[in-house]
Each structure stands twice: as C-alpha cells, then as structure tokens.
Amino acid sequence: VFIEYFKEVEEESIRDNFVIIYELLDEMMDFGYPQTTESKILTQYITQESHKLDIGTRPPMAGIKYRKNEVFLDVVESVNMLVAPNGNVLRSEVLGAIKMRCYLWRMPELRLGLNDKVMFDASGRTPRGKAIEMDDVKFHQCVRLSRFENDRTISFIPPDGDFELMSYRQATQLKPLILCEAAVENYSGTRIEYMIRAKAQFKRRSTANNVEILIPVPEDADSPKFRTTMGTAAYVPEKSAIVWKIKQFQGGKDFLLRAHFGLPTVKNEDLDKRPPISVKFEIPYFTVSGIQVRYLKIVEKSGYQALPWVRYITQNGDYHVRMPEPVNPGTV
Numbered sequence: 080v081f082i083e084y085f086k087e088v089e090e091e092s093i094r095d096n097f098v099i100i101y102e103l104l105d106e107m108m109d110f111g112y113p114q115t116t117e118s119k120i121l122t123q124y125i126t127q128e129s130h131k132l133d134i135g136t137r138p139p140m141a142g143i144k145y146r147k148n149e150v151f152l153d154v155v156e157s158v159n160m161l162v163a164p165n166g167n168v169l170r171s172e173v174l175g176a177i178k179m180r181c182y183l184w185r186m187p188e189l190r191l192g193l194n195d196k197v198m199f200d201a202s203g204r205t206p207r208g209k210a211i212e213m214d215d216v217k218f219h220q221c222v223r224l225s226r227f228e229n230d231r232t233i234s235f236i237p238p239d240g241d242f243e244l245m246s247y248r249q250a251t252q253l254k255p256l257i258l259c260e261a262a263v264e265n266y267s268g269t270r271i272e273y274m275i276r277a278k279a280q281f282k283r284r285s286t287a288n289n290v291e292i293l294i295p296v297p298e299d300a301d302s303p304k305f306r307t308t309m310g311t312a313a314y315v316p317e318k319s320a321i322v323w324k325i326k327q328f329q330g331g332k333d334f335l336l337r338a339h340f341g342l343p344t345v346k347n348e349d350l351d352k353r354p355p356i357s358v359k360f361e362i363p364y365f366t367v368s369g370i371q372v373r374y375l376k377i378v379e380k381s382g383y384q385a386l387p388w389v390r391y392i393t394q395n396g397d398y399h400v401r402m403p404e405p406v407n408p409g410t411v
Contacts, residue, residue: 152177158394160172178243189375257328263404273296277323279329282330285365289361292336294356300341357400
C-alpha cells in the first residue's frame with residue numbers, strides 16, 4: 080500500500096509522508112487487526128492532496144513567501160513530582176503544551192487530530208477504560224472554539240512563527256520516571272558517605288538524555304571521592320552538592336554512585352538540614368500522558384504542498400526526591 084502511494088518506501092519518504100501514513104494505518108487497522116488493504120479502495124478516502132474547502136484565509140504577511148512551507152509541532156510534557164525517601168510518590172502532575180512553529184505562505188487552515196483516548200474536562204463524556212483525562216485545557220486565540228465544542232476538532236489558522244497552540248494539566252498518580260534511592264552514613268561528624276541508586280522506570284525502548292542528579296551535601300564538606308557505574312560525578316561547592324551527570328539513561332537500567340566526604344567543622348544541626356535531591360532529564364519520542372497526534376492536515380484550495388513535523392518530549396519540571404535521615408553505623 081505504501082509503495083502505491085509513495086513509489087518507494089525509504090526513511091526519507093516515510094518521514095516526509097508520516098501524516099498520510101498515520102491516516103492509512105488508522106483506516107487499514109482496527110483494534111490491531113488488518114481490515115482494508117486494497118489500495119484502490121483506500122485512495123477513494125485518503126488522498127495525498129488536502130481536502131478542498133472554500134474558506135477565507137488571512138492576507139499574506141507583507142508578501143512573505145517561504146522557500147519551504149513547513150509546520151513544526153512539539154508535544155512537550157513537564158513532570159512535577161515529590162518522592163519520599165522510601166520511594167512513595169507524595170505529589171505528581173503533568174503539565175503539557177503543544178507548541179508550534181509555522182512557516183506557511185497564505186496562512187492556510189490547519190486541523191489537528193489527537194488520539195481517541197484523550198478526554199477533555201468539558202467534553203461531557205464519561206471516560207471508559209484507560210482514557211486520558213485533561214484538566215485546565217487552554218487554547219490559543221486562533222483556535223475555532225465553536226467547532227471544537229461541537230465535534231472536538233481542533234481547527235485553526237495559525238499565526239506566523241512560534242506560538243503555543245494549547246496547554247493542559249493532568250493530575251494523576253505517576254510512578255517516578257527516574258527513581259533515586261539514597262542511603263547516608265554519618266561517621267560521628269568526621270566524615271559522611273552517600274550511596275545513590277538511580278533507576279529508569281520507563282520502557283526500555285526509550286532513553287533519557289542529559290540526566291543530571293543534584294545531591295545536596297553539608298556546606299563544609301571537603302575531600303570528595305566518587306565512584307560511579309555510569310556517567311561522571313563532581314562536587315560543586317557553590318551549590319553544596321554533588322552533580323551526577325549521565326548522558327544517556329536507557330529505560331529499565333539502574334546505576335550506582337558512591338561518594339565520600341570529610342567533615343572538618345560541620346555542626347550536627349547542619350546535618351539535619353536536608354534539601355531534596357533534584358533530577359533533570361529529557362526523554363524524546365515519549366509522553367507520560369499518552370497523548371498522540373493522529374494527524375495534522377493542511378487545508379488549502381490550490382494544491383498546497385507543505386511538510387509537517389511532529390516531536391514528543393517529556394522533561395522534568397519540579398522533580399525532587401527527599402533525602403533520608405543520616406545513619407551512624409557505629410550506633411547500629
């Protein structure tokens with residue numbers, strides 16, 4: 080079927096025609112089973128040209144004409160989370176945004192379709208099964224709200240350049256994407272040792288990039304020594320913290336950091352001030368909520384050619400893990 084549409088099936092042709100591929104798969108498959116694979120039938124419903132509608136468009140902006148008509152769409156989700164020392168999640172939420180960058184001549188109409196599981200709080204429908212419930216949904220002023228309220232279609236004529244099409248919040252109990260288990264041993268105020276185990280609790284096919292774990296230590300700590308099974312660790316005195324960096328952290332993997340410090344003048348009460356561990360990360364091609372773009376159609380009445388691009392990114396927001404109380408091995 081793809082050969083009938085694109086003549087050849089290669090990485091470049093798949094990337095350039097991914098919107099049509101989404102539509103074809105949606106038409107061909109039902110609950111994971113093939114239903115219609117006859118290309119002559121499919122071409123009656125799915126064409127490589129956009130649907131033609133007689134709609135008004137904004138006048139071109141100062142006659143701007145781009146060398147390539149392109150649309151970039153990023154689904155960005157930030158995870159806010161607070162985790163107790165024993166690994167229990169005390170608070171979690173997802174803040175999402177669909178961000179766009181448009182370089183389109185004549186400002187055509189765009190239509191965005193999300194996966195069927197997405198349910199908005201104002202939909203009036205009762206979610207069934209594993210529905211994705213969105214709260215606090217806000218749209219850019221270019222979205223035609225009347226149409227969205229009628230049939231849930233996100234239809235809009237985008238402004239030129241960068242803008243945020245919509246934002247949403249998902250208040251749900253999540254498991255930590257990167258779990259940090261910490262053990263702290265204080266040897267009578269003369270030295271202190273840390274053992275931090277970081278575990279990626281997402282699927283193996285995903286990888287977190289540029290992971291940075293910041294572990295607070297006493298202000299007067301000195302003579303740092305480190306051992307890690309992955310990445311690099313360094314003491315940053317101005318932050319009173321260890322910064323553990325892992326360039327790529329594959330799902331399902333776990334790594335260990337051991338750190339040793341001397342405590343020349345630290346007071347006991349300083350050890351009781353335990354700021355939390357903070358974690359930074361970015362996971363491409365992944366969303367926590369499960370939201371997906373099913374299609375992004377560019378509707379124009381004159382055989383308009385454009386390239387749409389879609390990315391998914393999950394990143395940290397306020398992501399913290401509380402430190403446990405230090406243990407004195409001599410008293411155990």
